[in-house]
Amino acid sequence: xxxxxxxxxxxxxxxxxxxxxxxxxxxxxxxxxxxxxxxxxxxxxxxxxxxxxxxxxxxxxxxxxxxxxxxxxxxxxxxxxxxxxxxxxxxxxxxxxxxxxxxxxxxxxxxxxxxx
Amino acid sequence: xxxxxxxxxxxxxxxxxxxxxxxxxxxxxxxxxxxxxxxxxxxxxxxxxxxxxxxxxxxxxxxxxxxxxxxxxxxxxxxxxxxxxxxxxxxxxxxxxxxxxxxxxxxxxxxxxxx
Numbered sequence: 001x002x003x004x005x006x007x008x009x010x011x012x013x014x015x016x017x018x019x020x021x022x023x024x025x026x027x028x029x030x031x032x033x034x035x036x037x038x039x040x041x042x043x044x045x046x047x048x049x050x051x052x053x054x055x056x057x058x059x060x061x062x063x064x065x066x067x068x069x070x071x072x073x074x075x076x077x078x079x080x081x082x083x084x085x086x087x088x089x090x091x092x093x094x095x096x097x098x099x100x101x102x103x104x105x106x107x108x109x110x111x112x113x114x115x116x
Numbered sequence: 117x118x119x120x121x122x123x124x125x126x127x128x129x130x131x132x133x134x135x136x137x138x139x140x141x142x143x144x145x146x147x148x149x150x151x152x153x154x155x156x157x158x159x160x161x162x163x164x165x166x167x168x169x170x171x172x173x174x175x176x177x178x179x180x181x182x183x184x185x186x187x188x189x190x191x192x193x194x195x196x197x198x199x200x201x202x203x204x205x206x207x208x209x210x211x212x213x214x215x216x217x218x219x220x221x222x223x224x225x226x227x228x229x230x231x
Binding site for chain 2: 032034036041042043044045046049051090094103104106108109
């Protein structure tokens with residue numbers, strides 16, 4: 001079974017400041033991990049994914065995340081926030097199951113607010 | 117590719133009416149997922165299909181909800197009869213065959229309002 005915990009349902013940063021959104025996972029099998037972003041009135045869009053290659057994963061819009069097995073974490077970062085980054089962010093985990101399908105378990109989401 | 121297509125984008129209906137939501141997955145994807153998103157419950161997986169066959173419908177809230185996938189390019193989620201508590205945004209997502217990258221691609225959603 002897999003689960004994801006996102007710490008902080010709301011995060012507020014100033015424009016130009018570091019963005020750090022936290023995600024911890026639990027998985028009984030080696031995980032695949034994902035970050036999705038949802039802008040208002042839109043569907044979820046994939047930001048980046050970890051699939052057992054490099055532990056530091058780079059995604060779109062300048063975001064990156066680091067897989068840390070010892071900490072069971074997959075935190076999302078961006079060096080400098082932009083107003084356009086304001087959105088809701090979801091962390092998700094999938095187990096590498098054989099015959100189990102591509103089912104994802106999502107976290108509860110973190111709303112990112114960017115202030116001038 | 118056009119991505120996952122959902123229709124309608126908005127649906128307003130009265131309690132007791134039948135509602136049908138439609139989804140066209142990305143061509144070549146053999147997994148299809150239906151989710152519901154509300155402020156109170158967040159993003160919930162309702163049901164998913166593999167090669168048009170329902171695999172897990174444990175998230176379907178009750179018998180009023182049903183989903184079908186008659187072919188690889190079309191799926192429906194039906195609510196009959198609808199109730200105000202069904203008001204939510206319903207998303208469809210698809211993903212490529214198992215053993216590939218596992219990520220799901222989401223449609224724009226259908227915003228359902230039941231009055």
